[in-house]
Amino acid sequence: xxxxxxxxxxxxxxxxxxxxxxxxxxxxxxxxxxxxxxxxxxxxxxxxxxxxxxxxxxxxxxxxxxxxxxxxxxxxxxxxxxxxxxxxxxxxxxxxxxxxxxxxxxxxxxxxxxxxxxxxxxxxxxxxxxxxxxxxxxxxxxxxxxxxxxxxxxxxxxxxxxxxxxxxxxxxxxxxxxxxxxxxxxxxxxxxxxxxxxxxxxxxxxxxxxxxxxxxxxxxxxxxxxxxxxxxxxxxxxxxxxxxxxxxxxxxxxxxxxxxxxxxxxxxxxxxxxxxxxxxxxxxxxxxxxxxxxxxxxxxxxxxxxxxxxxxxxxxxxxxxxxxxxxxxxxxxxxxxxxxxxxxxxxxxxxxxxxxxxxxxxxxxxxxxxxxxxxxxxxxxxxxxxxxxxxxxxxxxxxxxxxxxxxxxxxxxxxxxxxxxxxxxxxxxxxxxxxxxxxxxxxxxxxxxxxxxxxxxxxxxxxxxxxxxxxxxxxxxxxxxxxxxxxxxxxxxxxxxxxxxxxxxxxxxxxxxxxxxxxxxxxxxxxxxxxxxxxxxxxxxxxxxxxxxxxx
Numbered sequence: 001x002x003x004x005x006x007x008x009x010x011x012x013x014x015x016x017x018x019x020x021x022x023x024x025x026x027x028x029x030x031x032x033x034x035x036x037x038x039x040x041x042x043x044x045x046x047x048x049x050x051x052x053x054x055x056x057x058x059x060x061x062x063x064x065x066x067x068x069x070x071x072x073x074x075x076x077x078x079x080x081x082x083x084x085x086x087x088x089x090x091x092x093x094x095x096x097x098x099x100x101x102x103x104x105x106x107x108x109x110x111x112x113x114x115x116x117x118x119x120x121x122x123x124x125x126x127x128x129x130x131x132x133x134x135x136x137x138x139x140x141x142x143x144x145x146x147x148x149x150x151x152x153x154x155x156x157x158x159x160x161x162x163x164x165x166x167x168x169x170x171x172x173x174x175x176x177x178x179x180x181x182x183x184x185x186x187x188x189x190x191x192x193x194x195x196x197x198x199x200x201x202x203x204x205x206x207x208x209x210x211x212x213x214x215x216x217x218x219x220x221x222x223x224x225x226x227x228x229x230x231x232x233x234x235x236x237x238x239x240x241x242x243x244x245x246x247x248x249x250x251x252x253x254x255x256x257x258x259x260x261x262x263x264x265x266x267x268x269x270x271x272x273x274x275x276x277x278x279x280x281x282x283x284x285x286x287x288x289x290x291x292x293x294x295x296x297x298x299x300x301x302x303x304x305x306x307x308x309x310x311x312x313x314x315x316x317x318x319x320x321x322x323x324x325x326x327x328x329x330x331x332x333x334x335x336x337x338x339x340x341x342x343x344x345x346x347x348x349x350x351x352x353x354x355x356x357x358x359x360x361x362x363x364x365x366x367x368x369x370x371x372x373x374x375x376x377x378x379x380x381x382x383x384x385x386x387x388x389x390x391x392x393x394x395x396x397x398x399x400x401x402x403x404x405x406x407x408x409x410x411x412x413x414x415x416x417x418x419x420x421x422x423x424x425x426x427x428x429x430x431x432x433x434x435x436x437x438x439x440x441x442x443x444x445x446x447x448x449x450x451x452x453x454x455x456x457x458x459x460x461x462x463x464x465x466x467x468x469x470x471x472x473x474x475x476x477x478x479x480x481x482x483x484x485x486x487x488x489x490x491x492x493x494x495x496x497x498x499x500x501x502x503x504x505x506x507x508x509x510x511x512x513x514x515x516x517x518x519x520x521x522x523x524x525x526x527x528x529x530x531x532x533x534x535x536x537x538x539x540x541x542x543x544x545x546x547x548x549x550x551x552x
Contacts, residue, residue, distance in 0.1 A: 028544075029537050038530045045527050050326075053347040056340070057082075057327035066336035067327065074324050082327040088319075088359035095366075102370050105130060105275060109374050120293045124270050131273035138212075140204030145187055146213065149177060150220060150272050154265060157224040162231025167414070170224040174217050175434075181210035182438045214435055215281055218406055219272045223263070223286040225410055230257035247298050250379075253291040254409070262290050276370035280363055282378040283402040285409070289376070297377035305372050312365045319358045328352050335503060342511045342520040349494050349507060356493070357386035360400070378402060383549065390482035390532045392453050392489055407432065421457075426450050445495050452488035456481070475536060482532040483525050 029035050055061065059068075074081035083089045091098075112126045136143045156173060160166035181187075186209055189199040206212070235257050238244060245252065263286075271289045323329075328351040331337060337345055364381040371378055383398035396404055407428050415424045426447075433446030459481055468474050495504045511517040542550035 026540055028541075030541075035534075035537070038534055041527065041530050042534075049347060049350070052344055053326045053328055053351050056331060056344060056348070057325070063331070063336040063338060063340070067330040067334035070330035070333060071327065076320060076324040079324045080327075082323045082330045084330045084333055085355070085359060088355075088362075091359075091363050098366070101134070102276075102373075105134075106370075106373050123293055124267060127274060128266060128270040131270065131275045131278065134275045135273055135278065136204070138204050138206045139209040140202040140207070141189065141199040142186065142203055142207070142209045144199075146209060146216070149213075150216065150269070153220040153224065154268050157227045157263075160228075162228060166224060166228040170221060170228075174221055178214065178217060178434060179438065181213060186210040212279055215278070215283070216272055217435070218283055218403075219286070221410055222283075222406070223268055223271065225414075226257060226286045227263045230260060230263070233257070235259050247295060248291060250288075250377075253288040254285050256287065256291075258287055258290045258294075262294075274371075274376075276367055276374055276376065277378065280367060281402060282364055282368050282371075282381050283406050284376070284378045285406070292376050296375050299377050300372050300375060305369070308365070308369050308372065312362070312369055315358065315362055315365065319355075319362060322351075322355060322358070326351050326355075329355055332503065335506075337506075340510075342514070342517040343524075345507050345510050346520070346524065349490065353386055353490060353493055357382065379405065387531075388535060388538075389489070390485060390535050392449070392456050392485050395489055396449075403432075425453060441495060445492055448488075448492040448495060452485075452492055455488075456485055475533070479529050479532045479536070482535075483528045486528055486532070487525075 056063070058064065068080075070082070070084040071080040072083045083092065108130065109126060112122070132143070135146065139146065153170070153173060156169045157166060160169060186207075190197040203209075236259075238256050244256070248256065267290055268286075271286050274289070277284065328348045331348055332352055337348060340348070361382045368378050368380065379402045381400050381402055383401050386399070389395040389398065411428050411431060412424050415427060417424070429446035429449050430443070433442040436442050463477065463481075465474070468477075491504060491508075494507075511521055539550045
């Protein structure tokens with residue numbers, strides 16, 4: 001196994017055939033007749049897309065009664081609210097409590113940890129104690145189950161150290177825990193005997209601790225693997241042989257190990273249970289977390305935290321507007337699309353994906369904001385809007401980005417990286433699917449992603465910019481490939497996180513099995529092609545000004 005992350009893994013790179021890696025002198029297209037035509041299409045098609053989805057939620061729609069019971073009372077425009085997504089509904093309902101908890105936590109953290117830079121130990125102590133209190137409130141007596149699991153993981157690391165048994169037992173144990181947590185539904189104290197049954201009654205405000213523990217599993221693996229790798233090359237070896245930069249870069253915080261003495265039980269617990277990131281991330285490695293405790297990130301300022309809070313508030317309001325005007329989540333749950341046109345069916349699917357993106361973006365930004373205000377810098381999970389992706393490989397690089405980096409560091413590279421890409425790809429997405437939830441539709445989603453990645457990988461090799469980039473048709477051929485990519489990504493994500501296999505089958509039958517459906521398919525492909533050309537030019541604009549984001 002290796003931690004050599006200087007090797008660029010293929011899953012973390014854009015394919016050359018779709019990247020438009022043109023010279024920096026490539027002509028600017030924004031003011032051409034071609035793009036003026038695109039602007040006209042945008043001004044016409046996008047409002048009509050919103051209108052098509054909006055009219056499905058009107059009371060005079062024949063299917064309205066089939067899903068109206070899933071709607072709640074709203075507070076905007078006198079309209080009802082589609083709060084039928086259980087995951088976001090839970091976060092939305094608990095947002096006031098989370099805001100109060102965040103305010104109290106930060107006040108105590110900044111009061112007790114004023115001398116953080118001088119005394120990292122003081123900060124670790126506060127983080128550990130406060131986290132134990134918060135987790136106890138969240139999960140009640142189930143904290144004993146959590147401590148038993150994480151302590152066993154810690155013992156595996158300490159007993160096996162730098163031997164091969166460390167990664168073998170670490171992965172075996174944590175994969176087993178994922179299955180056992182699901183199978184036994186978080187376990188029961190009553191199973192130990194009648195004398196312990198009373199403990200099941202005190203299960204905290206969030207009794208289903210096992211759902212949230214999936215994120216803790218990532219932190220458990222991170223600690224053990226970081227500890228294992230420090231035996232290969234310790235921090236002292238880095239200090240002797242390499243010139244360490246201060247302050248360290250984000251990459252160095254992750255790849256350069258901590259001092260061996262810092263891999264202790266107190267730091268381990270403080271990291272695994274760290275309150276601002278405990279519920280759903282973003283994900284940070286153990287090395288990075290301890291590095292920031294020892295040497296705080298200089299990226300965090302009052303201004304950056306304040307601006308980020310404003311951005312979060314704006315996104316939450318946009319989500320409220322969407323849920324008050326587009327009832328696509330309730331429609332998909334009730335499968336209330338009888339008699340809908342292929343366009344309307346597609347809009348149900350498309351805006352479901354938009355809402356999925358926002359419902360993940362908002363909690364991730366909330367908890368990232370909390371961590372930033374506490375002095376811990378984490379990566380942004382959603383780097384681009386879900387509608388601003390044309391490459392499957394780039395899509396996974398910018399969707400749940402911290403998780404993508406985690407899988408690259410702890411799965412993809414240790415299994416051989418790009419050398420065994422076709423095998424590693426299946427291993428990565430199988431783990432990703434099982435980690436989300438152990439059910440068939442998510443396995444189907446993970447394997448569909450692998451299948452849909454293959455054409456892009458093959459096209460990247462056969463139709464590279466190096467060979468064909470100077471041809472006038474290159475950009476347009478890439479656009480056709482990108483249209484296919486986008487459609488395949490939408491299908492995979494609708495299967496995994498929205499309508500499932502049966503719902504997707506019904507949608508595809510309406511689109512491919514009827515003449516109006518085929519006509520719509522051609523029209524939709526043309527519209528997506530136009531969007532792709534605008535995406536290409538946007539990436540080129542980012543590249544011209546040296547913005548690293550253009551590679552995502």
